[in-house]
Amino acid sequence: MPTITYRDALNHALREEMQRDDRVFLMGEEVGVYQGAYKVSKGMLQEFGEMRVVDTPITELGFAGVGVGAAMVGLRPIIEFMTWNFALLALDQVVNSAAKMLYMSGGQYPMAMVFRGPNGAALQLSAQHSQAWESWLAHIPGLKVVAPGTPYDAKGLLKSAIRDDNPVIVLEGEMLYNTKGDVPDSEEVLVPLGKAEVKREGSDVSLITWGKMVLVAQQAAEQLAKENISAEIVDLRTLRPMDVEAIAASVSKTNRAVVVEEGWAVAGVGAHVADFVQRECFDDLDAPVLRVHQEDVPMPYAKNLERAAKPDAKKTVAAAKKVLYLDT
Amino acid sequence: MAEKKASDQNGATGSVETAARGDAALRRDLLRQMLLIRRFEERCAEAYAIGKIGGFCHLYIGQEGVGVGAISTLRDDDYVITSYREHGQAIARGMAPRAVMAELFGRVDGCSKGKGGSMHLFDRNLNFLGGHGIVGAHLPIATGVGFAIKYRGGDQVCVCFFGEAAVNNGAFHEALNMAALWKLPVIYLIENNRYGMGTALERASAINDIAERACSYDMPNEVVDGQDVLAVRAATMRALQRARSDSIPTLLEVRTYRFMGHSMSDAVSGTYRTKEELEEHMKRDPIVVLRLMMEQGDGWTEADTSKLDDEVKAVVQDAWDFADASPEPPIEALYEDLLVDTTS
Numbered sequence: 001m002p003t004i005t006y007r008d009a010l011n012h013a014l015r016e017e018m019q020r021d022d023r024v025f026l027m028g029e030e031v032g033v034y035q036g037a038y039k040v041s042k043g044m045l046q047e048f049g050e051m052r053v054v055d056t057p058i059t060e061l062g063f064a065g066v067g068v069g070a071a072m073v074g075l076r077p078i079i080e081f082m083t084w085n086f087a088l089l090a091l092d093q094v095v096n097s098a099a100k101m102l103y104m105s106g107g108q109y110p111m112a113m114v115f116r117g118p119n120g121a122a123l124q125l126s127a128q129h130s131q132a133w134e135s136w137l138a139h140i141p142g143l144k145v146v147a148p149g150t151p152y153d154a155k156g157l158l159k160s161a162i163r164d165d166n167p168v169i170v171l172e173g174e175m176l177y178n179t180k181g182d183v184p185d186s187e188e189v190l191v192p193l194g195k196a197e198v199k200r201e202g203s204d205v206s207l208i209t210w211g212k213m214v215l216v217a218q219q220a221a222e223q224l225a226k227e228n229i230s231a232e233i234v235d236l237r238t239l240r241p242m243d244v245e246a247i248a249a250s251v252s253k254t255n256r257a258v259v260v261e262e263g264w265a266v267a268g269v270g271a272h273v274a275d276f277v278q279r280e281c282f283d284d285l286d287a288p289v290l291r292v293h294q295e296d297v298p299m300p301y302a303k304n305l306e307r308a309a310k311p312d313a314k315k316t317v318a319a320a321k322k323v324l325y326l327d328t
Numbered sequence: 329m330a331e332k333k334a335s336d337q338n339g340a341t342g343s344v345e346t347a348a349r350g351d352a353a354l355r356r357d358l359l360r361q362m363l364l365i366r367r368f369e370e371r372c373a374e375a376y377a378i379g380k381i382g383g384f385c386h387l388y389i390g391q392e393g394v395g396v397g398a399i400s401t402l403r404d405d406d407y408v409i410t411s412y413r414e415h416g417q418a419i420a421r422g423m424a425p426r427a428v429m430a431e432l433f434g435r436v437d438g439c440s441k442g443k444g445g446s447m448h449l450f451d452r453n454l455n456f457l458g459g460h461g462i463v464g465a466h467l468p469i470a471t472g473v474g475f476a477i478k479y480r481g482g483d484q485v486c487v488c489f490f491g492e493a494a495v496n497n498g499a500f501h502e503a504l505n506m507a508a509l510w511k512l513p514v515i516y517l518i519e520n521n522r523y524g525m526g527t528a529l530e531r532a533s534a535i536n537d538i539a540e541r542a543c544s545y546d547m548p549n550e551v552v553d554g555q556d557v558l559a560v561r562a563a564t565m566r567a568l569q570r571a572r573s574d575s576i577p578t579l580l581e582v583r584t585y586r587f588m589g590h591s592m593s594d595a596v597s598g599t600y601r602t603k604e605e606l607e608e609h610m611k612r613d614p615i616v617v618l619r620l621m622m623e624q625g626d627g628w629t630e631a632d633t634s635k636l637d638d639e640v641k642a643v644v645q646d647a648w649d650f651a652d653a654s655p656e657p658p659i660e661a662l663y664e665d666l667l668v669d670t671t672s
Contacts (some may be wrong), residue, residue: 021672025479057509062502069472069486072457073407075479076672077472097469105450105458107602107665112672141666165668166448213491313638 001184007177009155012039013189014078018048018079024162027054027063028080028117036188037082038118038177058096068097078162078223081117082233084150084171089318090115091136098167099142107320114161116170119147120212120262121299123175124306127164130299132263134211137169138239138272144193147171149214151181153227153237156191183242194238195247202232205320206250208273209234209260213311217260222318239269244261244276251277255286256323262315264286265293284308292316346567348401348562352626356636358400358566359622362392363614364640365416368425371644372415372432381432384429385446390587393614394519397421397560398487398582401568405482407455409470410489412447413519414459417489423449425647434652442657443665448620459485463524464490464497467516471503474512478575485513487564492581493524495538500510505578508545510525511602513571515564516579519554520601521586526600539581547579553614555583560623585609 004012018024025048030037032045032055046051056063060081081087087094093181094115101109121130124317138145144166148154154172183189199214200221206219214235221231234250238241251257259270259276274289295309321327349355369387375386388395395417399408402598410417418428423439431438432446440450445463453476457473470488476486494500495518507610518538522529530536542549548570552563560582567578587610597603622628 057505059504059506061499061504062471062506065468065499065503066475066506067474069409069457069469069474070471070476070479073467073473073476075476092462093468095462096465102668103459103665104440104444104448104666105452106439108440108450109458110454110668112668144667160671163671164672165670176351180454300363 001152001182002182004183005177006151006154006179007038007040009183010158010172011042013155013158013162013241014041015044017159023050023074023076024078024229025054026078026080027056029056029058029082031055036304037176040177041080046116047272051225060086061093063096064093067113068306070102071098071111072101074114076162078114078116081115081185083129083130083174084117084119085131087115087117087133088107092145093231094167095140099140102259103142106322110165111194112165112168114168114170115157115234116158117271119171120173120176121201121310123303124303126301127298132261132294134171135263135268136240138269140286143167143169143240144238145169145171146193146238148237149176149211149235151179152183152189153191153235155183156162156189157193157237160190160193165305169192171211173316176212179215180278191237194241194243196234196236196238196243198232198246198250199235200231200233202230202254204230204254205256205258205323206232206234206254207258207260207316207320208247209233210239211262213260213262216311216313220311223313223317224320229320242272243308244280247273247276248281251281252284255284257285257289257324258316259289260311262311263294264296265291266287266296268293287325290319290323292319309314330473336341337488344562344565348565352622355618355622357395357625359615359618360636360640361396361400361420361638362557362618364425365392365396365419365641365653366420366615367640367644368428368647369415371648373588373592375432375648381446382434383445384412385432385592386413386590387588387592388413390610390613391519391521391526391554391584392416394517394554394584395489395562395584397557398489398517398564399404401561402487402605403484406453406484407457407481408471408489409457409461409466409486411463411466411491412459412461413491414449414489415446416451417458418451418456421451421454423451423454423456424486426650429647429651430654433651433654434656435651436657436661437650437654441661442663464494465500466490467494467499467503470514470516471507471512474507474514474577475510477513478510483572485515485568487515489517489519491524492518492520492522492529492611495534495541498530503543504545504547504577507577508547508665512577513575513576514577515571516577518579518583520583522612523586523590524560525590526594526598528600532550539579547577549579549581552580552582554582555614555617557614557618577643620639
């Protein structure tokens, strides 16, 4: 099976879906001539032409709205945000237009479109460029939200997102673009939206996570294994709709849960997971649910402070030991 | 702006002005539409006062010539998108007064099944892309509709209505810039009723001739008398021709006046405009302007007006009765139309 980067997996997904359906087009800043700010759309302008790979002015609200309008009349836009940090300018279109159009029109206007781009922190990009927005987006009824952590899931989720007849948010990871993984090229890779995957089987503690934090959870699980602690990794993959059955199945096995998320704790996605677990898995729990997350500060620039602010394997190991009462 | 040759909606050729003027039958139909909207809106005010309509309710009284004039020039396959003051435009586009009133009453037979209300009237069959409630937000959406038309190689046009207050919003700039940059068939139609809620244009915009904003985008533009429905038709037809044949967008500044408050909770005159100013503007009622023209040129009589008025009042009464009898949406509808459960 070929090993490819997360970046190439996304590129293949975009190209395969644009070859499959000529209503699909890609629009955003630097997607064409520049070949993508992160080279995700490399070669696509040459393959599909400038009507289907559309460079925009730096105008997030504007081109997100262009995508909404095109979707209203039957095209299937993929709107790329150079990063989700810039997408804050476009949130009115994502939230007030894309997410609500079907509902407030009484079912007349489905919004088959994708908003995608890198989410979360990279390295030393400081406060305005290092933020994880999933709790903001997963909050909104009418959206679907996915956060792939591996090249396979990146390809499969993006392809499913493009085929879905609803607005789908795809949260990629700048730090994931160069990561590699097995992705078959002999078969169609489609990952269903709303389905979690157990990335590592375990029996002592459930690490519930998504997106870039799947890597952190894997590092933590390796370290825990050295201490004979068996961690199970539940990769949610989709945050809305959330595969709560997968969470319940894992917690019923391990009786302990740690949520590992990239964003801030207050009103975070992890709070929603913890709410579900305490309500639906109460009798299974042997310890309170703990959360690993970014410290409650804007991302600092200095290397040491940035490291301290981010969730990491060490913090995850500590949380896992705490729910196992091994932290004394 | 120089007069250009255009085909009118009946396929005959003539000057735009001649086509815009139409014949006596067309003028009668324009008068009927404006009168219907006027009577409809008056009954909306009444329904609001007794609690049959809730939420925000923005009436179109005084501005009928704008929506009726512009929409009367469109083809069925063109698109209309607008803001939250859109009852009149919906009716002008052909939406049944029954479906509009039922929506306002929050009933299942409403055009949006009672889910949208006054600010969110939609009709897919009429390419009526909705009332939108965030000032300026539907302007980039209109640009996107224009993009889709061009993407498919069609010759439709999207007409986008909005109030003059939206020109101070970033979305206006972003939408018009891209439409001009990419040459998209969109008509951005400012309904300049002089007040953004209670803030006068000159208290909100650094320039008062807001059609000139189009110069920033090298976009054709025109100032139009919105109280003259035929002038609105002529200007829209000129813009349509540019859009259809050359895919060039236009900014129309249509000057009109709101005879009512911003919404039902706002006094007709009040802190931000005087009774005298209001009365002065009400002298140029678009319905009266056209009626006088018809009395002078078409042999139209007072009795004709009276008969037409009775006819539209009956249509509005029928809409009211229909809405009143329509059931509330079933409680199961709460979770319906949240997501589509298919993939393509």
